[in-house]
Amino acid sequence: MAGYLLRRVIGTIPVILLITSLVFLLIHAAPGDPADLLLSDQATSQDIAEARHRWGLDQPFYVQYSRFIVNVLKGDFGTSFRYSDPVITVIGERLPATVELAIVSLLIAIALGLPLGVWAGAKPNSWADNLGSFFGFFGISMPNFWFGIMLILVVAGYLNWLPSSGRSTYGIARGSETGFYIVASLLAGNFLAAWDGVRHIILPAVALGTNMMGIIMRVTRSAVLEVMHEDFVRTARAKGVAESTVLWRHVLRNALVPVITVAGLELGTLLSGSIIVETVFAWPGSGSLLISAIESRDYPLITGTVIIYTLAFVAINFMIDILYGFVDPRIRFGK
Amino acid sequence: MAVDVAVADAARPVRARRRFAIRPLLKPKIVLGGAIVLTLIVAGALAPWLAPFDPNAQNLDLALKPPQWLLGPHILGTDAVGRDILARLFYGARVSLVIAVMVVLISGVIGVTLGAISGYFAGIVDFLIQKLVEVVWAFPPLLLAIAIMAFLGQGLRNLILALVMQRWISYCRVARGQALSLRTREFVDAARALGASNTRIIVRHIVPNLFQSAVVIGTFAMASAIISEAALSFLGLGVPPEIPTWGSMLADGRTYISTSWWLALFPGLCIFFTVLGINLLGDGLRDLLDPRLKRSGTGMG
Numbered sequence: 001m002a003g004y005l006l007r008r009v010i011g012t013i014p015v016i017l018l019i020t021s022l023v024f025l026l027i028h029a030a031p032g033d034p035a036d037l038l039l040s041d042q043a044t045s046q047d048i049a050e051a052r053h054r055w056g057l058d059q060p061f062y063v064q065y066s067r068f069i070v071n072v073l074k075g076d077f078g079t080s081f082r083y084s085d086p087v088i089t090v091i092g093e094r095l096p097a098t099v100e101l102a103i104v105s106l107l108i109a110i111a112l113g114l115p116l117g118v119w120a121g122a123k124p125n126s127w128a129d130n131l132g133s134f135f136g137f138f139g140i141s142m143p144n145f146w147f148g149i150m151l152i153l154v155v156a157g158y159l160n161w162l163p164s165s166g167r168s169t170y171g172i173a174r175g176s177e178t179g180f181y182i183v184a185s186l187l188a189g190n191f192l193a194a195w196d197g198v199r200h201i202i203l204p205a206v207a208l209g210t211n212m213m214g215i216i217m218r219v220t221r222s223a224v225l226e227v228m229h230e231d232f233v234r235t236a237r238a239k240g241v242a243e244s245t246v247l248w249r250h251v252l253r254n255a256l257v258p259v260i261t262v263a264g265l266e267l268g269t270l271l272s273g274s275i276i277v278e279t280v281f282a283w284p285g286s287g288s289l290l291i292s293a294i295e296s297r298d299y300p301l302i303t304g305t306v307i308i309y310t311l312a313f314v315a316i317n318f319m320i321d322i323l324y325g326f327v328d329p330r331i332r333f334g335k
Numbered sequence: 336m337a338v339d340v341a342v343a344d345a346a347r348p349v350r351a352r353r354r355f356a357i358r359p360l361l362k363p364k365i366v367l368g369g370a371i372v373l374t375l376i377v378a379g380a381l382a383p384w385l386a387p388f389d390p391n392a393q394n395l396d397l398a399l400k401p402p403q404w405l406l407g408p409h410i411l412g413t414d415a416v417g418r419d420i421l422a423r424l425f426y427g428a429r430v431s432l433v434i435a436v437m438v439v440l441i442s443g444v445i446g447v448t449l450g451a452i453s454g455y456f457a458g459i460v461d462f463l464i465q466k467l468v469e470v471v472w473a474f475p476p477l478l479l480a481i482a483i484m485a486f487l488g489q490g491l492r493n494l495i496l497a498l499v500m501q502r503w504i505s506y507c508r509v510a511r512g513q514a515l516s517l518r519t520r521e522f523v524d525a526a527r528a529l530g531a532s533n534t535r536i537i538v539r540h541i542v543p544n545l546f547q548s549a550v551v552i553g554t555f556a557m558a559s560a561i562i563s564e565a566a567l568s569f570l571g572l573g574v575p576p577e578i579p580t581w582g583s584m585l586a587d588g589r590t591y592i593s594t595s596w597w598l599a600l601f602p603g604l605c606i607f608f609t610v611l612g613i614n615l616l617g618d619g620l621r622d623l624l625d626p627r628l629k630r631s632g633t634g635m636g
Binding site: 014015018019022023026027029030031137138140141142143145146149150152153157268269271272273275276279280290291294295299302306309310313314317 | 466469470471473474475476477478481482483485486487488558562565566569570571572585588592593596599600602603606607610611614618
């Protein structure tokens with residue numbers, strides 16, 4: 001197991017270096033001098049010359065490149081123009097909101113997608129299958145930004161059931177809004193604030209999770225369909241195991257490997273989906289931060305967010321790899 | 336008379352064969368999906384004739400008129416500067432379609448070529464190409480496109496580059512896997528024994544065998560390209576604002592959501608049904624052409 005882990009860790013190092021290189025190339029492919037990009041519009045030519053020297057832009061390409069890589073590895077992405085704070089601090093403050101949203105979306109997606117998929121896969125071509133497949137297609141075809149707007153229009157607007165934006169109601173929030181708001185409120189015993197947080201997170205989480213729900217449903221269905229024909233399922237049935245036990249214990253467990261794989265791969269979709277959904281719902285996370293950074297041409301912040309999101313995605317995929325090494329030991333020893 | 340019979344006899348097998356080829360296509364998914372896609376193509380191609388108004392003609396006297404359905408000239412209403420929604424939807428279909436088709440074709444050519452080379456040569460070439468795949472794939476989908484648009488700026492060329500950047504990968508992965516097994520097949524050995532060059536073997540013997548999978552991946556790539564294009568336009572990172580697209584209409588509509596629901600409803604419906612249609616078509620084609628892909632192609636990315 002330790003050898004397997006070590007091999008995977010070493011395998012990701014070149015990928016991280018290459019990702020950083022790609023972002024570096026992208027910054028340099030941008031029209032104009034990086035100093036112009038990395039400085040605010042008010043900078044004088046003297047500022048620019050000074051910045052060029054400070055950032056080493058007057059150095060040869062390979063020096064700039066290695067300096068960029070070293071800075072990234074140190075977590076130094078420079079200072080945000082707009083917030084005048086280190087980029088890493090600005091992102092760090094907004095990241096918990098994104099993680100909270102992503103986790104709740106993922107839970108919603110699993111809670112709906114998995115049973116629908118098992119239900120549909122266990123009885124192919126039944127009405128349950130058709131209904132499940134309908135939800136599956138609905139999920140994968142629904143653009144989350146439009147679904148979000150429609151949820152705001154109907155649920156928040158006409159029905160007035162849930163709030164349409166933000167993380168908390170003004171006056172209810174105690175202290176900082178950043179951080180893991182719901183969990184923190186619960187731990188502090190402030191149930192009113194926690195309930196307020198739950199009410200705020202439902203619509204964005206549904207908008208963000210629908211896509212994932214569709215994907216999980218479809219993968220679960222086809223995995224269950226495949227496993228249903230295996231010998232061990234026939235054996236379990238022949239032993240007289242109850243059908244529901246066969247389904248939920250024997251079939252689902254073996255169908256879980258492709259589901260985890262695909263769910264893991266699609267976490268990236270969830271991450272990038274959060275950028276849009278956060279913008280729609282004015283959710284104060286790192287996704288909406290990226291979009292406002294693009295609008296205000298805050299290039300250090302854009303670079304930092306892109307790299308941190310990508311590294312997070314690499315880390316998630318890494319953990320998924322480890323996770324299905326546990327779920328299916330054949331993978332661990334196979335390769 | 337005798338001639339007629341002979342003609343009829345000669346025609347029969349042909350007709351029978353043709354029926355055999357069409358019947359598998361008559362699955363509900365393919366028919367429904369195909370019909371939606373066909374509607375999109377017609378709407379996009381005939382936009383100048385179908386659109387009731389100039390999509391960019393502004394008239395502030397007519398701003399934010401609700402849908403008049405069949406009772407007035409502005410069937411689906413007007414936007415904040417009095418432009419006709421229906422006309423803009425027709426032109427938006429054209430933009431979405433052109434961008435998606437170009438993205439799918441360019442990604443397909445790049446992905447299949449690199450995949451075929453990677454699988455056929457194996458070894459160091461394969462290693463390098465797969466490293467590239469791994470790195471580009473390491474970016475969360477859409478994030479790389481957002482980054483490209485943010486750094487390189489708006490415009491059609493950058494948009495297509497941004498959308499192609501990750502979409503060639505699914506072609507490449509599948510093509511590589513198939514090329515790896517094709518390279519050891521007898522017909523490839525035979526071609527090599529006859530003195531065919533590597534290029535010839537790849538172009539004439541490997542690539543044609545990758546075509547079916549590429550078609551299936553292409554339909555899903557098209558659906559995701561349409562959603563991504565709409566998402567980028569929605570974020571203001573797509574084509575320049577003067578070109579009507581569904582995504583930018585949706586972004587405009589968001590501003591007026593509390594008062595004018597029609598601005599956001601119709602472009603969103605267009606995106607949803609288009610993507611649904613393409614996904615249905617892709618699903619049907621996959622079941623038909625390449626059931627092995629069932630697990631790998633989830634349709635999004």
